[in-house]
Amino acid sequence: MDRRSELAEFLRSRRARIDPVTAGVPPYHGRRRVSGLRREEVAQLAGVSVDYYVRLEQGRATNVSEAVLDAVARALGLDAEERAHLRRLLRPARGVRRPPQRVRPQVQHLLEAMTDAAAYIVGRRTDVLAWNRLGAALIAGLDTAPPRQRNFARLMFGDEPSARALFADWPAKARDLVSFLHVDAGRHPDDPALAELIGDLSRHSELFRRLWAEHPVHDKGHTTATLRHPLVGTVELAYEALRLPDDPEQMLVTYSAPPESDAAAALRLLASWHATPPAKRT
Known part of the structure; x- marks a missing residue:
């Protein structure tokens, strides 16, 4: 299991479910190669650069701010549980000890x-x-x-x-x-x-x-x-x-x-x- 792959697949799946017309993005005159929103359109809706969103989706963006996280979540229509999942993927806990699974x-x-x-x-x-x-x-x-x-x-x-x-x-x-x-x-x-x-x-x-x-x-x-x-x-x-x-x-x-x-x-x-x-x- 790779955190970057999990993050990329999660964001791609959420882009794919959004209708560009409903999201209010300007008409795209080229041929759409993906269902739902393109990366460029998510970046536009979130108010970040395309390069930054691409790096974020690939797990290469560091120190993602709450403002950016919330903007991306709004652009993708994430609910509370999906936002929490995105936050965990962007800010994985480091060095957390996982005790053995024992029932008291x-x-x-x-x-x-x-x-x-x-x-x-x-x-x-x-x-x-x-x-x-x-x-x-x-x-x-x-x-x-x-x-x-x-x-x-x-x-x-x-x-x-x-x-x-x-x-x-x-x-x-x-x-x-x-x-x-x-x-x-x-x-x-x-x-x-x-x-x-x-x-x-x-x-x-x-x-x-x-x-x-x-x-x-x-x-x-x-x-x-x-x-x-x-x-x-x-x-x-x-x-x-x-x-x-x-x-x-x-x-x-x-x-x-x-x-x-x-x-x-x-x-x-x-x-x-x-x-x-x-x-x-x-």
């Missing part, structure tokens, strides 16, 4: 105490670090996959037919996963394990390659997820993703349902069938 015992105890919700901890690169019994029952592979494969993106894109069968809105779930990996790449562009993961997924999944090239950038949040489980049928669950306060690179993911609902009854039934104790990860 208290967090593991919390997972085990959550008997009515499927839950797991996701770390960098969507590595699955810990889970509870219901989480393993809901998402196949959390407790049976080899350690190298115990990664949510590998589980989902490595067996796309099963993922499509489980998630009613699989295209949205797939985009969310790719978005999360792009956010991670912005934080840790020099992570060799992340580069290996992206390479593996790109070789084995055409869908992943297409989504990765589109460069979606959105962090996990909350939504309603419809799952079609082979044992309990279709269930509509509340999805929450919460970053742990003492380690923002770990995220608690839960699937839950209102008490006394049909979905809650389905989760209880699923838990009763999955009698294997939850694994403890370090």
Whole structure:
């Protein structure tokens, strides 16, 4: 994973989605070789020289000011998460020590105490670090996959037919996963394990390659997820993703349902069938 390549691909993808007419740029009488805005047009909209914008897109501009960053973000119509991603790519953290991905015992105890919700901890690169019994029952592979494969993106894109069968809105779930990996790449562009993961997924999944090239950038949040489980049928669950306060690179993911609902009854039934104790990860 190369920070300059990530930056260039991100900015190119955002230029490509903008209609020049809507953006209000003067008519271009030559033949457009790219979709969306040309570099010269972004520079004009942002009020910077073409040479400077080219160097910025190539990752060769240094000490980019907040004013320039905001001007480029406005010209490209970036939302808050995309602006944050651009800022991280332009100003990468240097010399930041990344501790091993370990789940605190208290967090593991919390997972085990959550008997009515499927839950797991996701770390960098969507590595699955810990889970509870219901989480393993809901998402196949959390407790049976080899350690190298115990990664949510590998589980989902490595067996796309099963993922499509489980998630009613699989295209949205797939985009969310790719978005999360792009956010991670912005934080840790020099992570060799992340580069290996992206390479593996790109070789084995055409869908992943297409989504990765589109460069979606959105962090996990909350939504309603419809799952079609082979044992309990279709269930509509509340999805929450919460970053742990003492380690923002770990995220608690839960699937839950209102008490006394049909979905809650389905989760209880699923838990009763999955009698294997939850694994403890370090």
